Amino acid sequence: MRKLMFAAIVPALVLLIAMPAAADSYMYGTMGMGSLMKSPVVYSGTFLFGVTGTWEVEIDDSLWPAEADSTARFDYIWTNFFADNYDDTIGAQAWFGYFDGVTMPTSPTFLFDLTAPAGSITGDASVVIMIRDWYADGILSQDEKHGNNQMTVTYILNPDAGTGAFEDYCGNGSMSGGNFNFVNPPADDSVNLMGQFSATFCGSPVEQSSWGTIKALYN
Numbered sequence: 001m002r003k004l005m006f007a008a009i010v011p012a013l014v015l016l017i018a019m020p021a022a023a024d025s026y027m028y029g030t031m032g033m034g035s036l037m038k039s040p041v042v043y044s045g046t047f048l049f050g051v052t053g054t055w056e057v058e059i060d061d062s063l064w065p066a067e068a069d070s071t072a073r074f075d076y077i078w079t080n081f082f083a084d085n086y087d088d089t090i091g092a093q094a095w096f097g098y099f100d101g102v103t104m105p106t107s108p109t110f111l112f113d114l115t116a117p118a119g120s121i122t123g124d125a126s127v128v129i130m131i132r133d134w135y136a137d138g139i140l141s142q143d144e145k146h147g148n149n150q151m152t153v154t155y156i157l158n159p160d161a162g163t164g165a166f167e168d169y170c171g172n173g174s175m176s177g178g179n180f181n182f183v184n185p186p187a188d189d190s191v192n193l194m195g196q197f198s199a200t201f202c203g204s205p206v207e208q209s210s211w212g213t214i215k216a217l218y219n
Helices: 002-018 070-082 142-146 211-216
Strands: 024-034 041-049 052-059 094-099 109-116 118-132 149-157 169-180 189-191 194-201
Touching (some): 024 052, 024 169, 070 094
Antiparallel strands (some): 094 118, 109 118, 169 194
16 A cells, blocks of 8 residues: 555656746736947846836947947948848838847847846847838938837847846746837937746756655655
């Protein structure tokens, strides 16, 4: 009988040990400011709901022209990140700017420094900006450049860099808003991004024990 009980208990124990931790999910809204036309390129602000604290996204602009020459800087950004990425789908014509580890020497990064829940998350990010071609002519106009456009940030949590409530947590998330604009220094662009992220404990939740130790519990 004891052998039968042991045979039933051990698979349940193994299943419990192997079961992945449930993910914690958060929905949030933000407000903040930043600009591709200023160096360093940092978008940052606070959270409006969902969590509390501050956020920032940084894009490496070390190879870009200085912000003092706004024309040269914009031309560089447009030529290297937007000009070749034109979608001519009728009714949805737009340019897409991709800022990530493929198009740049280093990936953008993100940081959420939170007070509720108390802890921080950080890691690599990818930024995509859509500029609508409202005139559907393949030519960027001033009102298209300075009109409200779509900005989307996706990111991956680095489990080795989380702190507090997020220590040893991994996961991913995204945030997006339709009020991105190109603005020249010294002005900043005001952005409101809505988003979500999921975080899962990635460390081992149980102490490693030998099979003999587990059997001994039931002798």
